[in-house]
Amino acid sequence: MYRYVCKTMLRRLFLSKKVSYQARLFSGNFRYLEVLNNENNVAIVTMKRAPVNTLNSELLSEISSVLTNLDETKCSGMVLTSFSDKVFSSGLDFNEMYESRPATIRTLVSTILEVIIKLYGSPFPTVAVITGHAPSGGCVLSLCCEYRIMVQNFQIGLNVVKLGYSTPLSIVQLMVNTIGHRNAELALTSGRLFTTNEALRVGLIDEIAKDRASAFDKANDFLNQFKVIPPIARHFTKQSMRRALLQDVSINGKIYVEDFVSLISRPKVQELIAAYMANMKNKKKNSN
Numbered sequence: 001m002y003r004y005v006c007k008t009m010l011r012r013l014f015l016s017k018k019v020s021y022q023a024r025l026f027s028g029n030f031r032y033l034e035v036l037n038n039e040n041n042v043a044i045v046t047m048k049r050a051p052v053n054t055l056n057s058e059l060l061s062e063i064s065s066v067l068t069n070l071d072e073t074k075c076s077g078m079v080l081t082s083f084s085d086k087v088f089s090s091g092l093d094f095n096e097m098y099e100s101r102p103a104t105i106r107t108l109v110s111t112i113l114e115v116i117i118k119l120y121g122s123p124f125p126t127v128a129v130i131t132g133h134a135p136s137g138g139c140v141l142s143l144c145c146e147y148r149i150m151v152q153n154f155q156i157g158l159n160v161v162k163l164g165y166s167t168p169l170s171i172v173q174l175m176v177n178t179i180g181h182r183n184a185e186l187a188l189t190s191g192r193l194f195t196t197n198e199a200l201r202v203g204l205i206d207e208i209a210k211d212r213a214s215a216f217d218k219a220n221d222f223l224n225q226f227k228v229i230p231p232i233a234r235h236f237t238k239q240s241m242r243r244a245l246l247q248d249v250s251i252n253g254k255i256y257v258e259d260f261v262s263l264i265s266r267p268k269v270q271e272l273i274a275a276y277m278a279n280m281k282n283k284k285k286n287s288n
């Protein structure tokens, strides 16, 4: 029954006339992810950690496993998206950063770094279909993809500075590679969240879609262009473009993780995280 509902929903939601569709459930069993392949061997990876796809270690390690599997099975493309029509991902889970043991924070941060390396360096083409807000870690996931399509009227960006910690170097570099040095500096030092329109203007996203279905049409168009490109040539070109960041993270990753763990553990940062979480709860209470 569950399979049937998934297939039917996907057929309705994702598929346009341009892609004939034959869903098959991915071999892995995941708690927070749904992975479906279409007949073009494109994997549609949907994050489904309700309510807002907060990135905890478990969701991140599921994404990491899927990426390994897609690499091994030579998929021809991947679309990363959210089950929600309001939030793509709300970023790293505060519950694993607030009053947590260093080991817990370390696991969280090293798992996101592992995902960054695999997603940013993946041999297959990747698209983020951003169906809602994408702050912080949510923005990072989309930045690791090659192409970003975002639905109207949401916000995206890296607001970590507002939480009292600096943006890790590898993440700064991701942003610089996408929107250029000047725009990245302005955005990161102010923790700016961009509306969908602003994000397009600055180059943080590549296209705007009016809804999920049209975002998927655009994703298919992006992926289809690679049908005539030899995959190996495409892969090596992508690697050349991305080598510097990937090398940096594989050499200095452990240092970045430890720096981030010690930043997060600072009493001042812990206070700010507590205040931020309380503020989210208050906003919710006042809006009800």
Ligand SMILES: CC/C=C\CC/C=C/CC(=O)SCCNC(=O)CCNC(=O)[C@H](O)C(C)(C)COP(=O)(O)OP(=O)(O)OC[C@H]1O[C@@H](n2cnc3c(N)ncnc32)[C@H](O)[C@@H]1OP(=O)(O)O
Pocket: 051, 052, 054, 086, 087, 089, 090, 091, 092, 093, 094, 095, 109, 112, 113, 133, 135, 136, 137, 138, 140, 159, 160, 168, 170, 171, 256, 257, 260, 280, 281, 284
């Ligand atoms: C070396 C490399 C390392 C790291 C690189 C990347 C670093 C990333 C740092 C981060 O990602 S820190 C997380 C930053 N995230 C945010 O600032 C976003 C916070 N959330 C929001 O602004 C909103 O939730 C939203 C705009 C995404 C969605 O708003 P709305 O639809 O109104 O939902 P609620 O705010 O009511 O949230 C529902 C529920 O979820 C809880 N929640 C939301 N975000 C988080 C989170 N990041 N961690 C834990 N919990 C979160 C929120 O408190 C609500 O909980 P209830 O119990 O009240 O239902």
